Amino acid sequence: MPTKHLKIPMENTHHSLISEGVPECEQTLHTEKPFWVFLGGNSGIATWLIGVLIAGMGLDVTNALVVIFIGSLVGSFLPALTATMGPKSGLSQIEASRFSLGRSGKKLPAVLNWFNAIGWDVINNIISASAFVVLLAEYSVNVPMWLSLGILVLIQLIIGIYGHHLIQNTAKYTSSLLVFFFLIIGIVAMQKVGLQTLQQLPPDITHTLSALILLVAYNLGWATCTADYTRYLPKSTPSKTVFLTVFTPLFLSLLVFAFFGYMTASAVKEQTPEGVMIALQTLSGQFAPIVLLLVWFTAIPANALNDNSAAYTLISCGFKFSRPTSAIFGAVIGYVISLLATHSFVIFFEDFLFLFAHWVAPWAGIVLVHWFMVGQYNRLTPEGITAGCIIMLSVSIVSLALFSVNPLYTGPGAELLGDLDIGPYLGFFMSAGLYYALLNKRDKYSTLD
Numbered sequence: 001m002p003t004k005h006l007k008i009p010m011e012n013t014h015h016s017l018i019s020e021g022v023p024e025c026e027q028t029l030h031t032e033k034p035f036w037v038f039l040g041g042n043s044g045i046a047t048w049l050i051g052v053l054i055a056g057m058g059l060d061v062t063n064a065l066v067v068i069f070i071g072s073l074v075g076s077f078l079p080a081l082t083a084t085m086g087p088k089s090g091l092s093q094i095e096a097s098r099f100s101l102g103r104s105g106k107k108l109p110a111v112l113n114w115f116n117a118i119g120w121d122v123i124n125n126i127i128s129a130s131a132f133v134v135l136l137a138e139y140s141v142n143v144p145m146w147l148s149l150g151i152l153v154l155i156q157l158i159i160g161i162y163g164h165h166l167i168q169n170t171a172k173y174t175s176s177l178l179v180f181f182f183l184i185i186g187i188v189a190m191q192k193v194g195l196q197t198l199q200q201l202p203p204d205i206t207h208t209l210s211a212l213i214l215l216v217a218y219n220l221g222w223a224t225c226t227a228d229y230t231r232y233l234p235k236s237t238p239s240k241t242v243f244l245t246v247f248t249p250l251f252l253s254l255l256v257f258a259f260f261g262y263m264t265a266s267a268v269k270e271q272t273p274e275g276v277m278i279a280l281q282t283l284s285g286q287f288a289p290i291v292l293l294l295v296w297f298t299a300i301p302a303n304a305l306n307d308n309s310a311a312y313t314l315i316s317c318g319f320k321f322s323r324p325t326s327a328i329f330g331a332v333i334g335y336v337i338s339l340l341a342t343h344s345f346v347i348f349f350e351d352f353l354f355l356f357a358h359w360v361a362p363w364a365g366i367v368l369v370h371w372f373m374v375g376q377y378n379r380l381t382p383e384g385i386t387a388g389c390i391i392m393l394s395v396s397i398v399s400l401a402l403f404s405v406n407p408l409y410t411g412p413g414a415e416l417l418g419d420l421d422i423g424p425y426l427g428f429f430m431s432a433g434l435y436y437a438l439l440n441k442r443d444k445y446s447t448l449d
Contacts, residue, residue, distance in 0.1 A: 011163030013322045018315040021090030022231050029232035031241055033168045034083070037229050038222070039249035040175030041305045043182060044298035045127060047254060049276050050218055051261020052268050057207040064262050067208060071215025072255040078364055078428075079222035080247035084239040085371055086230030089379065092312040093227035097363065100370030100435075102382040105389030109363050110316035113224045114330070116356050117310035121303050121334040125152050126341055128299035131277060135292035146339055152299055153335045159300075160307035160327035164232060167304050174301050179253075181294055186260035189283040193264050206418040213421060215258065217357045219250050220424070223364050225309040307331055355406055361424035362395040365432030373439050388435050395431040399423035 011017070054064055082093060089096045094113055098106040129148040136143050159166050226246050233242060261276070268279040277295050281288040311326035321329070366388045402413035403423030414421055 008162065008166050008169050010161070011165050011323065013163075013324050015315045015320050015322060015326075017323060018092055018095050018312055021095075024090070024235055027087065027090065027232055027234045029168060029230075029234075031233060031237060031245055033171065034229050034233070034242075034245045035249050036171040036175040037168060037249075037301075037305065038226070038246055039253055040171055040178055040301035042219070042222070042250055042253040043175070043179050043257060044302060045276050045295055046124070046302075047218070047257040048261040050215060050254070051258035051263070052265045052276060053214060053261075054211045054258065055262045055265030057211050058204070059207060059211055059262075063208055064211070065259070067211045068215065068255060068258045068262065071212050072219070072251050072258065074212075075216040075219030075254065076247050076250035078220060078368075079226045079250060080243045081368060082223045082364060083226035083230045083246040084242045085367075085375075086227035087233040087235050087237045087242060088376060089227070090231050090235070091227065092231065092309075092316065093223075093225050094313045094316045096227055096371075096375075097367045098381045099375045099379055100366050100386060101389040101392065102384050102386040104383070105385040107317050108389070108393065109224070109359065110313045110318075112356065112359055114310055114313045114317060116221070116224070117306045117313065118330055118334050118337070121156075121306045121310070121330070122337045122341060124299040124303050124306070125149055125334065125338050127277070128152060128296045129338070131292045131295035135289055135296065138289060138292075149335060149338050152296075152303075153331050153338075155300055156303045156307050157328065157331045159304040160311060160331060161324045163308060163311075163323060163327075164229070167308060168229070168232070171301065174297075178294065178298065178301065181290065182257070182260075185280060185284060185287075185291060185294070186256075186264070188287075189264045189267070189280060190260065192283050193267050206420060209420055213425075215254065217424065219254055220357055220360060222250060223360055225305065225312075228309050228312055229305075307334075355400065355404060355408070357424040358399045358404065358427060359392070359396040361428035362392045362399065362431035365395075365428045365430075366392045366435050369432050369435045369439065373436070387438055391431050391434050391438075395427045395434075399427040 051068070054067065059067060085091075085093070085096050094106060094110045097109060101109070126149075129145060129152055132148045132151070133143050133145060159170075230242050230246065264279065264283065267283055268275050270278075277291070280291045284291045307327055307330055310330040311323050314326040314330065315321060315323065319326070370388060400409075400411070400423065402411045403417075403421050403426070404411045405414045405419050405421035410419065411423070414423075
């Protein structure tokens with residue numbers, strides 16, 4: 001009897017896949033597959049670190065558990081909502097924003113999102129490549145950093161060239177394996193540490209809100225790419241089903257891994273991804289090589305998503321590259337930056353990336369209001385820059401100027417609130433409200449030529 005082999009086709013390489021979307025005849029993805037994509041992409045050292053940072057804010061166990069639950073719940077809602085646009089439009093997430101921002105207007109979030117994807121690509125690769133170097137050094141094998149990074153980038157590049165189908169077909173196995181081992185490590189680490197966390201302070205509203213904002217902002221970043229991995233679902237897929245297949249993995253992964261991070265925080269000497277890695281090595285004892293291997297492995301599913309979405313958004317910027325060419329370009333740029341990066345640069349870049357919530361939230365407000373009021377029934381694309389794009393840009397600038405809390409800049413509004421960065425959340429409701437009022441008044445969007 002002949003053996004059946006699983007054949008994974010390469011995704012359409014032409015740039016028209018982005019501008020024209022997925023043909024309805026190719027929308028055959030099984031509804032459970034995006035679940036594994038987002039579960040694997042959101043599970044790892046970076047998510048664990050969120051819990052460590054919350055412990056560093058001095059929250060007691062009760063407050064921390066409530067904040068982690070609410071933050072995971074709220075932070076997962078918006079990305080799951082934007083994901084519902086995928087099956088009906090057939091477009092990638094950033095490309096779908098052309099309905100509300102215009103064909104020219106959507107290039108701004110496309111450029112910003114490309115930098116965002118490449119930035120996280122760099123950070124994930126540096127952490128994982130370092131773990132691989134340390135792992136082999138334990139067996140007296142000296143591997144230079146450039147080679148370790150090169151191996152990671154090559155694997156991710158192959159996945160990026162094949163595109164969406166390979167990501168979806170391998171996600172179930174890589175994600176389940178990743179989560180299984182991290183759950184075991186988390187349970188073992190908690191048993192060794194006990195219920196001790198860092199020094200707990202008296203209940204403080206500022207620290208509590210800061211922790212909540214951090215959690216929400218962490219998952220909010222997914223909002224710009226969730227439709228990238230739901231647009232191959234059948235057009236008839238109920239929006240509720242699409243929502244749950246994205247919301248559930250994002251919620252569970254942040255809830256569980258942030259909880260592990262909080263409960264094991266007292267063993268972490270330095271609140272960085274590398275510090276978490278070293279602490280888990282120590283707590284794992286003879287199983288430390290497994291921890292290092294997992295840290296190395298986490299960059300593959302996470303950056304497969306980053307590279308693929310970066311390729312989509314580069315085309316949405318207006319470049320007529322093929323999809324594989326866009327993926328190669330992003331991978332090469334990410335590799336070069338990774339080689340040039342220092343530890344201090346990575347910290348700086350992480351701070352810079354968290355500023356992106358100030359445009360993501362207003363962008364999401366505009367896109368979602370348009371979609372649920374107009375876009376589901378009338379998907380026309382204005383050629384220029386729409387009033388929605390002007391609102392998004394204006395609200396983002398005001399949000400950054402008044403409420404940013406970052407080593408790069410702290411706004412006066414944030415200082416009055418005890419260094420609370422509420423800008424993205426005010427920005428979301430402000431942009432959504434203004435755009436809703438505009439659509440209600442005009443019954444259509446207007447274009448500024």
